Amino acid sequence: MMKKTYLYFIALTIHSPAYALEFVPGDYEMLPPDKSIVLTYFQATESHKMYSDHRRVAGNNKFHSEATLLRYIYGYRPTPFLSIEPQLIVPWVKANTEADATPLGDSSGVGDIILGLPFKYRLNTDHGDIFSIAPYLYVPTGHYQSDQAVNIGANYWRYLLQAAYIHHFSDQWSLDTGADVSWVSTNHHYGRSHDNQTQTPKYEYQLYLRYNLDPATQLGFGGGWIKGAGDIVNHRSLEDKVDTRYLRLSAAHFFTSAFQAELSLGRDLTVEQGFKQNSFLSIRLGYLF
Numbered sequence: 530m531m532k533k534t535y536l537y538f539i540a541l542t543i544h545s546p547a548y549a550l551e552f553v554p555g556d557y558e559m560l561p562p563d564k565s566i567v568l569t570y571f572q573a574t575e576s577h578k579m580y581s582d583h584r585r586v587a588g589n590n591k592f593h594s595e596a597t598l599l600r601y602i603y604g605y606r607p608t609p610f611l612s613i614e615p616q617l618i619v620p621w622v623k624a625n626t627e628a629d630a631t632p633l634g635d636s637s638g639v640g641d642i643i644l645g646l647p648f649k650y651r652l653n654t655d656h657g658d659i660f661s662i663a664p665y666l667y668v669p670t671g672h673y674q675s676d677q678a679v680n681i682g683a684n685y686w687r688y689l690l691q692a693a694y695i696h697h698f699s700d701q702w703s704l705d706t707g708a709d710v711s712w713v714s715t716n717h718h719y720g721r722s723h724d725n726q727t728q729t730p731k732y733e734y735q736l737y738l739r740y741n742l743d744p745a746t747q748l749g750f751g752g753g754w755i756k757g758a759g760d761i762v763n764h765r766s767l768e769d770k771v772d773t774r775y776l777r778l779s780a781a782h783f784f785t786s787a788f789q790a791e792l793s794l795g796r797d798l799t800v801e802q803g804f805k806q807n808s809f810l811s812i813r814l815g816y817l818f
Contacts, residue, residue, distance in 0.1 A: 669685055
């Protein structure tokens with residue numbers, strides 16, 4: 530019982546993979562005017578280690594997740610230099626703990642739906658750099674059980690603001706950077722006692738170098754850093770802020786003018802709190818119409 534309680538308080542609540550709003554190189558390029566794109570993501574992660582205060586937790590603590598995300602984006606171009614792209618993300622997630630982490634439980638179902646409204650500006654630079662500001666809203670629609678540590682939904686609203694900049698060095702080389710900050714409302718049903726839970730702001734920074742082999746094919750390399758998101762329960766900090774650095778490799782190709790496939794691979798480099806991803810796999814299929 531003591532081990533289960535200990536694991537419960539150090540484990541990160543597992544939300545959908547879109548909880549950390551990662552983008553892949555090229556995501557903040559403008560969509561063609563008055564076009565829509567439907568994206569389907571298939572993602573899987575494997576974790577064999579758990580950390581607390583940057584120290585590995587003793588035991589064989591394993592975690593596995595699988596997710597399917599459906600995303601719809603519409604590109605509205607009121608002027609040649611501005612694209613407004615409302616979007617909807619619906620995730621379905623299956624999360625399983627194994628070995629010594631089994632007391633944390635398993636969960637599956639629809640995750641928190643995400644609504645977004647990026648504004649993308651094409652700047653008057655030599656190769657048309659892009660600056661974007663994008664508000665997102667996470668709606669607490671996901672499956673949540675207060676008496677278990679692993680959950681698909683968060684049971685609170687999350688408000689996220691992401692800014693991105695793409696610098697085109699040439700037609701072949703680009704640098705994609707992005708930073709975001711998010712805040713949450715209060716979860717009034719946290720834990721077995723239905724306590725009040727909120728979080729400190731969560732910050733994320735991403736940086737990718739992108740190379741276009743040809744107009745249809747691109748490669749990307751980079752990573753990101755997530756920090757903050759410390760839980761506060763009944764006005765008392767649990768001292769569980771995250772500090773995670775991760776690595777990503779990606780390749781994308783348009784097989785036709787409308788159909789694109791993208792593959793991303795990665796892993797966590799360092800983890801302060803929670804499970805450390807040994808592997809991350811994402812396959813994304815997109816159709817432009």
